[in-house]
Amino acid sequence: MGNCSCVHNFRKQIAYEEMMKEQRSDTRIDMSLVLPEDCISQIISYTSPQDACRAALVSSFLREAADSDAVWEKFLPSDVKDIISQSSSPPSAYLNSLSKKRLYHHLCDHPIILGNGTLSFQLEKQTGKKCFMVGARDLSVRGGEATGPIQSVPDSRFSEVAELKLLQYYRIKGELETKILSPKTTYVAYLVFKLGKTRGGREYIPVQLRVYFERNKNERGRSVYLDPVQHRRPSQKDGGNGWMQAEMGEFFNEDGDDGPVFCSLQETGELTTSYSVQCSLLVEGIEFRPKF
Incomplete structure (x- = not known):
């Protein structure tokens, strides 16, 4: 008081x-x-x-x-020293040389890449809560004639993204340990993607999205369309131009005791029967951000 x-x-x-x-x-x-x-x-x-x-x-x-x-x-997370010690870009020595205020604003404006380059971290500017993106290399991708990682995609924070040719059934799944997220916070998970060139059809793709824990893994997801107009990603200082985001779902993180949270995207099968389309789906990753 x-x-x-x-x-x-x-x-x-x-x-x-x-x-x-x-x-x-x-x-x-x-x-x-x-x-x-x-x-x-x-x-x-x-x-x-x-x-x-x-x-x-x-x-x-x-x-x-x-x-x-x-x-x-x-205002910084209590474990920020441990987090930046894992930074591969920029080097942790540079981050440690900044004043705490400059470090805060740097982490808000410039995501840092951790570990082996498949996880990014930044802060939400108003609250200082943690944001993470799981890169495509750490996602499970099945079907869809995946062509594998692609090097040096413009405007991506990661060196590699996943490409899928939308010609058959596919599924993308990712997970993140809730213990590394900010406690007592509602998070929203987003698929960050681009659509490649289309031919002979429309530019939106029917998919089913889910966010769940092991305890409720059988709950149904929701069906949406990956639409270039509806899911346009806001411009960001790390180069968000051209990337789109689709909200996958939300969850409340109490104290990080729920284990991993899972996110999945599944093509519904309508594409090949209802559309005559040849295009590709580029996936940068799945991002977890605090909800407002």
Whole structure:
């Protein structure tokens, strides 16, 4: 309760300081005379990244407190050191050289590639919650005349993506351990894909999507169409141009005790009987992001 009261009062003071910023300096309160910097830093660390950025714009004194490592370390995941130690791109030494604030914003704007290059990690900017994408190499792909991984696809964060020729039944399945996700968070899983050139048919593909745990593996999924217009992926700083996303489903991660979460996509079989189409499906991966 005490922390909540301090945070509430601090936010009110920042709002007041912003309102008075254009007025004469002698009408404003010098917060350095009220509280020491380490106390201000501690209060800011109980707020949010947005509040810290607002505070940094009010005065030079607040900027020093709001930009401190003590504040931004609280906004980073508790296991961030272990995560960036696995970074293969960029090198972990570079990430460790950044201030905590710069590290936070770097991880929000630039996904890092972990381990053997098949998993990416970044932060959701408003909350600091974790986002992961399982790359195509770690997905199980069956049927569909899969041609195997392709090197150096433009705008992909991974060096390889999977290609399927949409001429017969296929299935894509992936999984991720819930213990590495942010706790007490609802996540949404997305298929990140591109459609290749079509010939003699339409540009959407009927599929069934599922997100499930082992305990409810027999539940039915939902049928959707992979549509280039409906599933256009928002532009991202890592080069999202051309990639699309289809929501596969959502789940709540309590404390990471549910084991792996599974995601699957299955072509319904309507394509070959209802359409005369020759095209390909490029799959970058399956992404897990916090829901808003």
